[in-house]
Amino acid sequence: MSRTRTASVRAVGRVGRQGGPVQADGRTAAPLSWVWLAAWPVTAVFVLSNAATPLYVLWQRDFGFSKGTLTVVFAFYILGLIGSLLVSGVVSDRIGRKPVLLPALVLALLACLVFATATGVAALIVARLLAGVAVGAVVSAGMAAVTDVAGPERKRLAALLASCAMVFGAGLGPFLAGILSETLPAPTVTVFAVEAVLLVTAVLVVLRMPIQRSPSPAKGAWMRVPSVPRGRGRQLIQGVAVFAPGLAATSFVLSLGPSLLSGLLGTTSRIVAGGMAFAMFLTATGVQFAVRHLRRHTILTAGATGTAMSMITLIIAVHASSAPILLASALLAGAGQGMGQLGGLSLLNSAVPPQRLAEANAALNVGGYVLAGVLPVSAGYLSDAVGLTGGATVFGVVLMSLAVIGGLVVLTGRDKAPEPA
Template sequence: MAGWPAVALIGAAFTVVMLGATLPTPLYPLYQEAFAFGELGTTLVFAVYAAGVIAALVLVGGWSDQVGRRPMLRAGLALSGLSAVFFLLADAPGWLFAGRVLSGLSTGIFTGTATSAIMDFAPAHGRGRASLVAAAVNAGGLGAGPVLAGVLAQYAPLPLSLCFIVDLVLVALAAICVEAVREPVRRTGKPSLRPQRIVVPIEVRRVFLRAVVAGFAGFAVLGLFTAVSPAFLGTVLHNTDHAVTGVVVLSVFVASIFGQAWSSVIGTQRALTMGCAALAVGAILVGTGLLVASLAVLVLGALVAGAGQGLSFRAGLGSVTEICPPDKRGAVTSSYFVAFFTGISIPVIGVGAAAEAFGLVVAGTVFAAVLALFAAVALLLTARAGRQ
C-alpha cells in the first residue's frame, strides 16, 4: 500500500506513539502520593524522557534512510509497548524512570522516521499537505494522551493501570498499520549504522536554521505549559479532577493543530513571524495566569501559545522536508527534532527544580517571562531572515 492510504496508516501509528508519550502527565500527582516524591522528582522523570528522545534522534536518527522505514517503525512501536508494560508493573519510582526512558527512545525513533515515511508516501503534488499531516498527528497524539489517561483515572477503575492497558491495545493496532504499507526506502549495499552527527546539508542549512529558531521557542513554551499546569491545578486551584487536567493540557495541542492548518494558508514566512509573536504573547499570558491564580488566563495563554507553536512548527517542518534530498530526509528531520526536544525539556527541568526552592508560582512566572523574551528575539531574527 502506498499514496494517501499509506499516509493515513503511518499517521495513525504515529498518533499512537505520541499518545503513549504523554499518558503519564495527569497521573503524576497520583505517583507523587504513591511513591512520596515532589515536583523535583516529577521533573527528573520528565528529564529522562527527553534524554531518551534526544539519544534516539542522535544515535539512530538517520538509520531509516539506510535500513528502511519499517524496521525502525517496528522498533519504535516495540519500545512504546515496553514502556507501557513498565508503567503497569511500577511499584517504585525506578519503574517510572525506566518506562520514561523507553518512551523517550520510542518517540525519538518514531518522530523522524514516521515524518519521513509520510513525506515518502505522499504524492509529489501533496508534499505540503503531507507535512501538515505529520505535524498535526504529532501534536494531536501528544494532546490525546493526557485526556485519555485523565478521563480513565477519574471515572474508571485502576487509575494507574487501565490507560496503559488501552495503550498496549493501540500499539498492537498501530503495528498492523505499519505492516500494511510497503517499504518506501530502497536499500543499496551494506548500511553504515553509525551515530548520526548533527549535520545539515548546505542546500538546506539556511532554511533549517530559520525554522529551528522559531520551533525551539515554540516547544520551549509548550514544555513550560505542560510542566506547570497539572501542578498548578492541584496546588494553587485545588482542583484534583484528573480529567480536567487532561483537557487543560489538551487545549495547547488543539490550538497547535489549528495553527498548523492556518500556516498552510498564510505562507511560510508569515507563519513563522506570526507564530513567534503569538508565542511571546502566550508566554506572558501563561505567566500572568500563574501570578493571579486564574485558570481562564492560563488557558487563554495556552491557546495563544499553542497557535503560535503550530504556526512556526508546521511552517518550519514543511520548508525543511520539502527541499531536503530524499536520501537525507530521515537524518535531517531527526536533527530538526533534536532542537525541539531540547527546548521542551529545559523549562520542565528548570521549573521543577526552581519550584522546590521558590514555589511553583514564582518559578513558573519567571520562566514564562524568560521564554517570552526568547520568543521576541526569535521574532526579530525570523523577520530579519525574511527580509534578507
C-alpha cells in the same frame, strides 16, 4: 527531452490504477487514504508520550516525590528521545522506515508495561526513558514515512499531516488518561492497557505501509549529531528558532500544569489536567489546518508571536491566580508550537532530498527538545526553591525572550522569492 520523459512528466497528477496520482518518475503514488494512515503510528506513539501527565498526581501521592523530581522524570524522556534521534534518523534514511518504526513500537509497548506495573520513581524513569526512545524514532522515521508515502507532489500535505499527527496524539494522550483514570478502576493499569491496543494497531499499519527504500541512501557515520545537507542550514536554524520555544512552552504546561491548576483551583482532577493539555494540543492541530496555505515564513513568524503571547499570559495567570488566563496561556502555547512545528517541517520538506529527510527531521527535533528538556526542569527546581509563582515567572520571561529572538531570526532570514508548492 525524450518522448518517454515527456509522457512521464505529463502523467503527473493523473490517477493511477490503484487510486493514487502518477508521479514524475512514472510510479503510481499511494492513495490519499494511505497518506492519512501513514500518520497513525506517529499519533499512537505520541499518545503514549503524554498519557502519564494526569497520573503524576497519583504517583506523587503514592511515591512521595517533589516537583523537581517530577521534572527529572520528564527529563529522562527527553534524554531517551534525543539519544534516539542521534541514531534513528540516519538509520532510517539508510535501511528504510519500517526497520526503525517496528522496534520503536515494541519499545513503546514495553514502556506501557513498565508504567502499568510501576512501584516507584525508578520505574517511572525507566518507562519515560523507553517512551522517549520510541518517540525519537517515530519523530524521525515516522514523519519521514508520511512524506515518502505522500510522494513529491504532496509534500505540503505530508508536512501538515505528520505535524498534526504529532500534536493531536500528544493532546489525546492526557485527555484519554484523565477520563479513563477518573471513571475506571485501576487507573494506571487501564490507561496503558488501552494505549497498548492503539500501539498494536499502529504495528499493523506499519507492516502494510506502501513505502520503498531510498535508491541512494546517505553515507557517513551511523551515529552522529543529525544535520541537513550543505546549503540547507538556514532552513533548519529558522525552524529550530521558533519550534524550540514553542515546544518548551507546551512541555512546561505538561510537566507543571497540573501543579499550577492545583494551586489556582485547588483541584487535583485528572480530567481537568488532561482536558487542559488536550485543549492545548487541539489548538495546535487546528491552527495548522487554518494557516496551511500561508507562506512558510509567515507561519513561523506567527508561531513565534503565539509563544511570546503565551508566556505573557502565563505570568499574568500565576500572579492573578486565574485559571481561565492559565488556560489561555496553554492555548497560545499550543498555537505557537503547532505553527513552529509546521513551518519547520515544511521548510525541510521543501529543501531536503528524501534520502536525508529523516535525519533532517531528527535535527529539527534535537534542537527543539534540548531546550524543552532544560528549561522546564530548571523551572521545576526553581519552583521548589522560590515557589511556583516565582519559578513560572522566571520561566515565562526567559522563554518570551527566546521566542522574540526566534521571530527576528525568521524575519531577517526569509527569502524574497515565491515559495514552491
